[in-house]
Each structure stands twice: as structure tokens, then as C-alpha cells.
Amino acid sequence: MPFPPTSKPAGRRPAMKAGAVSATAMMAPALILVGVFILIPAIVAVIGSFFDFSMTSANWTYVGGANYRRAVTDPLFWLAISNNVFIVVGSVISQVGGGAILAAILDRGIRRGGVFYRTIIFMPVVISSIAVAFVWMLILDPNVGPLNAVVKALGLPTPKLGWLGDPSISLWMLLLIAAWQNVGFQMMLILAGLQAIPKEHYEAASLDGARGLKAFWYITLPGIRNVLVLATLITVIGGFKVFDLVFVTTGGGPANATQVLGTYTYTQAFSFGNMGYANAMAVVLLVTAALLGWLQVRLSRRG
Amino acid sequence: MRFRFNGEVRLVASAILGAAILAAPARxxxxxxxxxxxxxxxxxxxxxxxxxxxxxxxxxxxxxxxxxxxxxxxxxxxxxxxxxxxxxxxxxxxxxxxxxxxxxxxxxxxxxxxxxxxxxxxxxxxxxxxxxxxxxxxxxxxxxxVTKYVFYDKAYFAEHKLELPKTLGELGGLCKAIRQIDPDTIPMPLGNKTRWKAIHWMTMLNERAMGVEATAADYDLSRPADQLYTDPGYAKAFQALIDLQDAGCFEDAPNATEYAIADSMFITRASPMEYCGSWCTSALDQAGFTDYGFFRLPVMEGGKGNPDANFLVxxxxxxxxxxxxxxxxxxxxxxxxxxxxxxxxxxxxxxxxxxxxxxxxxxxxxxxxxxxxxEVATVKEGVNVLDALLEATVADAYMNATVEVLNRTLTPEAAVGKVREAALAVQAKK
The missing domain is CATH 3.40.190.10 (Periplasmic binding protein-like II)
Incomplete structure (x- = not known):
């Protein structure tokens, strides 16, 4: 008895080819956009990081790795990195942690008005960061801001240098604003994860005597593990890329106290005209974001 | 012979006209x-x-x-x-x-x-x-x-019998007097959140301490490295700013206050003075506040500045x-x-x-x-503003140093040191 042919039937090849062509055609607009607005600028940034040039100058001088060596010895670069790390850690705790608590309350703790609270908490997510920054600048203003008035009314001392003028407080204020704006997004992600866990799991666990913390540890946490990983990675990447909120609210001040990689790169490029150095810092940021993105894909695949 | 404007002629004429239009230079x-x-x-x-x-x-x-x-x-x-x-x-x-x-x-x-x-x-x-x-x-x-003056509320000054100051020390005394009238009144709001307000102060305080000539070689980085920004007048100028702050002239948190808030304090007459640009007059007039006067930033006691010099950009x-x-x-x-x-x-x-x-x-x-x-016609010497005059990184260092002086995280001498450090770095590149 003849065996059936092991190779694919010849008649399917044109169909596959046509499928590949149409897939390519459908992906082309996105690929072109990614190429023009992400890939090419990224390549130019990498090339530019090995040159010394200003934005208004036509002369590019090759300097090898000097811009990277400069970054290593630049205390402001390290200050910006450490501020980014502070924002990343703080944001994971306040946004993912806060989002998880809010999601748990909305999933289990509130019987009425869940949609209302969800909408209220999510609302800041849809407001632009610039608008959020301006609103908070007014709230935190030491002369006319309501926060000072409330704190004084409670008989508590207000910071003498202002919420955004005191180097020891201003970074915390940025964390607060970022948490206020983004906690709703994390809450929604985690809430979706919580609601996707079948109720039968809890019922079965309950029969086996696993309730409360045990149920949370063995059912809830594994059930939302992927969502938590995703939420954490989104927050970490966002924390490294943060720019608009800092730029508008403090401009990196007072006296560089809230400088982050994004604002410092901008300052070097557009205020000081050090485009090569700014490119080198942008490449550092790019590599960091790319690594974290890769980690996100890897972890979600594993999950 | 009668000229006949027949079809052929029309065709040729149209072609010539069309060609002429096409060939004509752009309008x-x-x-x-x-x-x-x-x-x-x-x-x-x-x-x-x-x-x-x-x-x-x-x-x-x-x-x-x-x-x-x-x-x-x-x-x-x-x-x-x-x-x-x-x-x-x-x-x-x-x-x-x-x-x-x-x-x-x-x-x-x-x-x-x-x-x-x-x-x-x-x-x-x-x-x-x-x-x-x-x-x-x-x-x-x-x-x-553009120029700058200390604008003041004439009615407030008349009501409290306050006199215009002739020196920076007297200006500090005036601030103290206003604080005595009402401790909650900010005599002269600064609004330095975006840093340019205080650098305007430093522009003139440097002049009042050292004069335009003495600072020119530092500003354009032509002075030898070992002498760059070493004039004690720079620290004296920072100290003058601190003295005014200590006299209660400014708000508590000048580095957290927007300039627009500071402007509005004077415009709404919550504050009786503001060091403001000549551009402020139109905002004051639009707000219906016309009963104001102005005077130049007073001279510094023992300073080497020229009383006839003023901010002029x-x-x-x-x-x-x-x-x-x-x-x-x-x-x-x-x-x-x-x-x-x-x-x-x-x-x-x-x-x-x-x-x-x-x-x-x-x-x-x-x-x-x-x-x-x-008044501007009587200015004998124009003083250009530091954030426009200085090289960008030196100007940035100056603005940050001024922020830190106001926050008291740098002494005047240390602040000058930061500026000198930035200036030396730029000079070395040249």
C-alpha cells in the first residue's frame, strides 16, 4: 500500500503564498510607521551617540565612545538614573500595589456602586499628563494651593520651601501625582484578572479547607500572576520613560533634584546643544526599555 | 485689408496667450x-x-x-x-x-x-x-x-507713609516695615519656579556689587582661568539676595511659586511691590491698576556699580x-x-x-x-540679562546656584564655586 505523500500538497502552496502576501500587505502600514518613526530614529540615535554635534551645527565630529564615558563620569546622569529607579520602585509599590488593593476591594469588598467607583478611579487615566501636571501644580502651590490650606487647617506644618520647591519632597510629590493618574489603569488590569478566575476554584478550595489567606495565596495570586507581571513591567517601563509629568511640574528642579533621564536628555539636547551626548543617554534609555520589553515578552510566554 | 478674426487666428492667439501665461514668471x-x-x-x-x-x-x-x-x-x-x-x-x-x-x-x-x-x-x-x-x-x-523696575503700590505707600529706598539695605528695611504692618503680606513676591525671575535679580545685583566692566570678562569667558569668577563681588551679590530674603521681602517658597502667581499678587494689590519688567505695565493696565509707581533697583552699600546703569535687554x-x-x-x-x-x-x-x-x-x-x-532715556549703561548673555551651561549653573542659595542649600561662596566650575568647563572646551 503506497504511503501518502509526506510533503505538503502542491496545491496549497499558492494559497499559502497568497496568504503571506496579504499578511505582508496588511502589516505594511504598521511596519512603515514603525520603521519611519521608531527604527530609523533609533538607528540615527545610536550613530549620533558616537559623534559630537549640536542641533544647529552641520558638523559632526566622530568621538568614539566619549559620550558614553562622559555619562559614566557625569554625576547628573547618575542622579537622573537614581531618580528614575526611585520612580520605578515607588510606582510599582503605589500603582501596582495600590491598584491591586483597589481591585480587590472592588471585586469583593463593595456590593453597591462598584461601577461608579471604578469610573471615578479610572478617570485620571484618560486625562493628558500635561493637564494633570498643571492641575497638580495649582493644588501644590504654596501660596494659593488648596493642599497647603488643608494641611494648615489640620494644624500641621507645611513644607517651608513648598511641595515642589523642596528637593527632599519634590520627587515624592511626582510619585503621588503619577500614582493618582495611573493607579486606575493598574486597578482595571488586575480587576480583569481577578474576575477571570473561575468561582469554582474558590468553592473547591473551600471544600478542601483553603479559605482567606490560603485561598489568596494558592488561587488568587497564581490566577493573576500574568496580569501582575504585565502591570509591573508596564509601570517599570513607564517609570524609566517618564518625561512630560516631570518636565511640566518641576522642569527637573529644584536645582536638578527631580532630573530624570528623559528630562536630562532633553536639557542636554535642546538647552545645551549637546546632541551627541543626549543621543548616548537616549541609547541607554532605549536599551533599558528594550531589555524590559524583552523580559515582558519572555515572562508572559512562560506564563 | 480687413483683419479677419477667424477660427485659425483665434486658435493661434489662444495658444500664444496660453504659452505666455505658462511662461510668465511666478506672480x-x-x-x-x-x-x-x-x-x-x-x-x-x-x-x-x-x-x-x-x-x-x-x-x-x-x-x-x-x-x-x-x-x-x-x-x-x-x-x-x-x-x-x-x-x-x-x-x-x-x-x-x-x-x-x-x-x-x-x-x-x-x-x-x-x-x-x-x-x-x-x-x-x-x-x-x-x-x-x-x-x-x-x-x-x-x-x-525690555527693562526692569521695582513697581510699587502708591496708595499703600501713602497710607502707611512708606518712603522709597535709596539703597538695597533700605529696601530690606522697607520689607521689614511692611511685614510689621501685616506679617502675612508678602512685600515683594519673587515667583522663581521657572528660575528666570531670580536670575534677573542676580543680573542687577552683580552690577550693583561690581559694575558692568568688572564682570564682562567673566561673562564672555575671556578672563584667565585662574581668575575666572573669583571677584568677591559675586558672593556679595548672592549675599544681598539672602539679606533681602531674610528681611522678609519674598514669599516663603520662592522656588515653588510660579511667576504668574507672583505677578497676580501685585496686580491684585495683595503685595505692595514687585520687581517686574517693563512688559508688566500692559498687564497692570488691563487689570485696571494704574496707581503704581516704579524705581530702579537701588544701589548696594559699598558696591562698585553705577547708579545710572539698569537692566536693559x-x-x-x-x-x-x-x-x-x-x-x-x-x-x-x-x-x-x-x-x-x-x-x-x-x-x-x-x-x-x-x-x-x-x-x-x-x-x-x-x-x-x-x-x-x-526713564530709560536716562540710563547710561545697559545691563544685559545673565540667562541670555551667558553660555547656556554657565547660565544654567547660575540659575541652579541661585535656586540653591534661596533654598539655603548653598552658601554664597559655594554658589559662586558652582558657577566658576561650569565656566571653567566651557572655557576649557574653547
Missing amino acids: AEDIVIKMWTLDNNGYKEFIAEAAESFKATHPNVSIEHQIFPGDPYKTALKVALVGSDGPDVFFNWAGDRATQLVKDKLALDITDYGDVPGGFAKVLPQGLLDSFRYDGRLYGVATDA PEGYQVSAKTAHPQEAVEWLSFLVSDEQALKFAEKVQFLPSNTRLIDKAEGVPQSFKDIAS
Whole structure:
């Protein structure tokens, strides 16, 4: 008895080819956009990081790795990195942690008005960061801001240098604003994860005597593990890329106290005209974001 | 013989006419001068009316005017000038920003275009022409100059029998007196969140401590490295700022206060004084506050400054090196600083024009504007502002040092050290 042919039937090849062509055609607009607005600028940034040039100058001088060596010895670069790390850690705790608590309350703790609270908490997510920054600048203003008035009314001392003028407080204020704006997004992600866990799991666990913390540890946490990983990675990447909120609210001040990689790169490029150095810092940021993105894909695949 | 306008002739005539139309040079109206300026009160109206008037002599030229807010403008301009769709003429501050564009060959040498009958070089005073001069050539047209004064509420001063100070020490005493009247009244709000307000103070405090001559070689980094920013006057100037802060002149958190909030404190008469620019008069008048006076920042006790020197920052226009219409662009700028247009500029924008020939005839401007114009005429020495005059990184270091002095995280000496460090780094690169 003849065996059936092991190779694919010849008649399917044109169909596959046509499928590949149409897939390519459908992906082309996105690929072109990614190429023009992400890939090419990224390549130019990498090339530019090995040159010394200003934005208004036509002369590019090759300097090898000097811009990277400069970054290593630049205390402001390290200050910006450490501020980014502070924002990343703080944001994971306040946004993912806060989002998880809010999601748990909305999933289990509130019987009425869940949609209302969800909408209220999510609302800041849809407001632009610039608008959020301006609103908070007014709230935190030491002369006319309501926060000072409330704190004084409670008989508590207000910071003498202002919420955004005191180097020891201003970074915390940025964390607060970022948490206020983004906690709703994390809450929604985690809430979706919580609601996707079948109720039968809890019922079965309950029969086996696993309730409360045990149920949370063995059912809830594994059930939302992927969502938590995703939420954490989104927050970490966002924390490294943060720019608009800092730029508008403090401009990196007072006296560089809230400088982050994004604002410092901008300052070097557009205020000081050090485009090569700014490119080198942008490449550092790019590599960091790319690594974290890769980690996100890897972890979600594993999950 | 009768000429017959038959079909063939019509056809040929039409063909010739069509060819003539196609072959004709582009219509003269096609010349468009793209102009970028800041968004100041009355500026848009002034340029629109001037553009209409300009058509009388240049019917072929249209002006396309775009306005920008201050800080984004600095970045947008650099990007645009490097690109292919930048402005033909643009606003700029005299000083390092204008010079940098010249060095990068982005600003056009307009000496020859302006040095003709009716050209701007025949109209403007030498001092203002020099503000945009580089290596003996002209790279800009000064349109106006801004200055600063301590504005004060006349009614408040009369009510509490307060006298105008003659020295910085007396100014501090005045602040103390105001605090005694009402401890919650901020005598002179600063509003230094965006850092430029305090650098304006330092500009004049340096002058009051050392004089313009003594600082010039530090500002342009021409002094030998071992002497750069070593004059004790710099620390003395920072100390003067601290003394005023200690006298209660400013709000508690000047580095967290927006300049607009500080301005509004004076405009709403919550504060009786503010060190404000000549541009503030139009905001005050619009708010209906006209009962105010002004005085120069007083001299420093033991200082080496010139009492006749005052803050005077020329501003103007430069022409892009990429413009396709340099002749028309400069003719437009020359038109803007002509006697008639300078007068209209004063009336509409209420800025002090670079051409003051007809300033006395200005109508519809508040008396304070005319008073300031008269006062500026008595200034013997102009003091350019540090954030426009200094190299960008040195200016940034100066602004940060001033922030830290106000926050008391740096002593005056340490603050000067930070500035010197930045200046030495830039000098070493040169």
C-alpha cells in the first residue's frame, strides 16, 4: 500500500503564498510607521551617540565612545538614573500595589456602586499628563494651593520651601501625582484578572479547607500572576520613560533634584546643544526599555 | 485689408496667450515672508496691520505670522531653522542665543541689506545696532528693549507713609516695615519656579556689587582661568539676595511659586511691590491698576556699580540664512522699525521701541509707559540679562546656584564655586 505523500500538497502552496502576501500587505502600514518613526530614529540615535554635534551645527565630529564615558563620569546622569529607579520602585509599590488593593476591594469588598467607583478611579487615566501636571501644580502651590490650606487647617506644618520647591519632597510629590493618574489603569488590569478566575476554584478550595489567606495565596495570586507581571513591567517601563509629568511640574528642579533621564536628555539636547551626548543617554534609555520589553515578552510566554 | 478674426487666428492667439501665461514668471504675490515671534499682548494685531501697510510699497509680499509661548519657542526655533520649513524672519534675544545662531551659520548677515536709505541701520541708534553685531557685521535688527523696575503700590505707600529706598539695605528695611504692618503680606513676591525671575535679580545685583566692566570678562569667558569668577563681588551679590530674603521681602517658597502667581499678587494689590519688567505695565493696565509707581533697583552699600546703569535687554529679529527672499525680509524688518511703525509698536504692544523718535506722540498708552520711556532715556549703561548673555551651561549653573542659595542649600561662596566650575568647563572646551 503506497504511503501518502509526506510533503505538503502542491496545491496549497499558492494559497499559502497568497496568504503571506496579504499578511505582508496588511502589516505594511504598521511596519512603515514603525520603521519611519521608531527604527530609523533609533538607528540615527545610536550613530549620533558616537559623534559630537549640536542641533544647529552641520558638523559632526566622530568621538568614539566619549559620550558614553562622559555619562559614566557625569554625576547628573547618575542622579537622573537614581531618580528614575526611585520612580520605578515607588510606582510599582503605589500603582501596582495600590491598584491591586483597589481591585480587590472592588471585586469583593463593595456590593453597591462598584461601577461608579471604578469610573471615578479610572478617570485620571484618560486625562493628558500635561493637564494633570498643571492641575497638580495649582493644588501644590504654596501660596494659593488648596493642599497647603488643608494641611494648615489640620494644624500641621507645611513644607517651608513648598511641595515642589523642596528637593527632599519634590520627587515624592511626582510619585503621588503619577500614582493618582495611573493607579486606575493598574486597578482595571488586575480587576480583569481577578474576575477571570473561575468561582469554582474558590468553592473547591473551600471544600478542601483553603479559605482567606490560603485561598489568596494558592488561587488568587497564581490566577493573576500574568496580569501582575504585565502591570509591573508596564509601570517599570513607564517609570524609566517618564518625561512630560516631570518636565511640566518641576522642569527637573529644584536645582536638578527631580532630573530624570528623559528630562536630562532633553536639557542636554535642546538647552545645551549637546546632541551627541543626549543621543548616548537616549541609547541607554532605549536599551533599558528594550531589555524590559524583552523580559515582558519572555515572562508572559512562560506564563 | 480687413483683419479677419477667424477660427485659425483665434486658435493661434489662444495658444500664444496660453504659452505666455505658462511662461510668465511666478506672480509677485507669491513672495511669502514667514515670521515667528513670541506671543505678547497686542503683537498679533500690530504685525497684521503692519503687514497690510507694507503692501503699499511691496504689493507682492505677504507676511505669514506665527506666535509661540516663550519656553517652547526656544526649542521650536532651533528645530525649524535646521529643518527645511523654518521662518524667514524670527524673534530672538540679543546675546548668546543670537550669537550661537550666527556661529552655526543659521542667521543671515544683513549688514548690506540694512545699510541703505530707509534701511534699519540708518534708523537705529548705534548701541542697539551693536546688540546684534558679530565680528563687525550685523545679524539682527533690534526692535525693542525690555527693562526692569521695582513697581510699587502708591496708595499703600501713602497710607502707611512708606518712603522709597535709596539703597538695597533700605529696601530690606522697607520689607521689614511692611511685614510689621501685616506679617502675612508678602512685600515683594519673587515667583522663581521657572528660575528666570531670580536670575534677573542676580543680573542687577552683580552690577550693583561690581559694575558692568568688572564682570564682562567673566561673562564672555575671556578672563584667565585662574581668575575666572573669583571677584568677591559675586558672593556679595548672592549675599544681598539672602539679606533681602531674610528681611522678609519674598514669599516663603520662592522656588515653588510660579511667576504668574507672583505677578497676580501685585496686580491684585495683595503685595505692595514687585520687581517686574517693563512688559508688566500692559498687564497692570488691563487689570485696571494704574496707581503704581516704579524705581530702579537701588544701589548696594559699598558696591562698585553705577547708579545710572539698569537692566536693559535688547530684543529683535534675525533673518534665516536659508531664506529665499533676503532682500524682502530685511526690507520688512526695516519697515517695522521705521518711525511710523515704531510708534504703532509702542501704542499697540506697549514695549519700548528701538526707534524712539516719535515716542512722545504715542496715543492710548498709559502714562506709566511714557514715564518708563523717559526713564530709560536716562540710563547710561545697559545691563544685559545673565540667562541670555551667558553660555547656556554657565547660565544654567547660575540659575541652579541661585535656586540653591534661596533654598539655603548653598552658601554664597559655594554658589559662586558652582558657577566658576561650569565656566571653567566651557572655557576649557574653547
